[in-house]
Amino acid sequence: MYRAFYNLKEKPFQITTDSRFLWLGEKHKEAFATLKYGILDDKGFLLLIGDVGTGKTTLINALINTLNSKVILAKIPDPKLDEMDFYRLLANEFSIKKPFNTKGEFLLLFTEFLEKAYVSGKQVVLIADEAQRLSPELLEDIRHLSNIEKEHVKLLNIFFVGQVEFNNILLEKRNRAIRQRITIHYTLGALNEQEIGQYIHHRLQVAGTAEEIFNADAVLEVFKFSGGAPRLINIICDRALLTGFVESKKKIDAAMIIECAAELQISPYDDDDKPKKEEPAVDEGTAERGATGKDKVTSTPAVPPAAVRSELEHIQLDLTGVRKKKSGMWGIFFIYFTLILLIGALCAYFFYLPY
Secondary structure, three states, X not given: OOOXXXXXXXXXXXXXXXXXXXXXXXXXXXXXXXXXXXXXXXXXXXXXXXXXXXXXXXXXXXXXXXXXXXEEEEEEOOOOOOHHHHHHHHHHHOOOOOOOOOHHHHHHHHHHHHHHHHHOOOEEEEEEOOXXXXXXXXXXXXXXXXXXXXXXXXXXXXXXXXXXXXXXXXXXXXXXXXXXXXXXXXXXXXXXXXXXXHHHHHHHHHHOOOOOOEOHHHXXXXXXXXXXXXXXXXHHHHHHHHHHHHOOOOOEOHHHHHHHHHHOOOOOOOXXXXXXXXXXXXXXXXXXXXXXXXXXXXXXOOOOOHHHHXXXXXXXXXXXXXXXXXXXXXXXXXXXXXXXXXXXXXXXHHHOOOO
């Protein structure tokens, strides 16, 4: 819709993976080189961790495209499967044609397949994408697959790709055996502001234009709203180009990015927006670890937050006013008391008056 307006041959910010648009920042280059080395050097278990939208799948697809014919590869895009479905999918990916009905039959066929690959001088790689979705049982089955090996030689390389919560899964006691086997562990970070500018320019160039459509202020806003996640960058920039076309603007500025982010209901990505760990309330003192290793309590007066202090000040002012009103009431009370005494004295005088 906006391609002709910006002299583009195709849409530059599609969220689907396309190796032609691949641009690697420093973190992505390092991850790429590290993981490729792990595969080619038969390191066994590899792990790539990254937050949602950081470009894990794009990186893996690019890595796959660089592997030569000596690597036999299977990729499981979603491992949320039961045991036998997983083995059937694995057999299909590795072109194992012989039928099987049980786990034992599959393991015999798979062992035969791995040994033939080894004799042919080929490496076998299994990539489990979305690894955080693996069930504990399937994770254990994958570990057992890695036990099919020859002395000093790994017949199968297993490559986990998952979101950050997969780290917590590996830390569970029942997964300590597989955790200890991971030889290469890389965490993929987000792009920084400078890299985002280069990333946007690269994708526009691949799409057909060398024009700087997004000015520096716009790139800064893209960074604020995306947090450096390529997927969010693509979503925001695609919407910005559409908005620019509708408004007949050849240049995308900061105001347009803010407008698009609001329409997409994307909030600025800021450390202040992350949930903070709540500290326990301290009324009389704060526990502190002393040099002897014993806990001691250091007297620390609790300081209320600014909003609470302000509210307390208002309350104190109100109480002052009440005290002033009470001091005025004492004068009225004194007058009433005097009148009562006077009336009582008059009544007593007339009562005892002789006839």
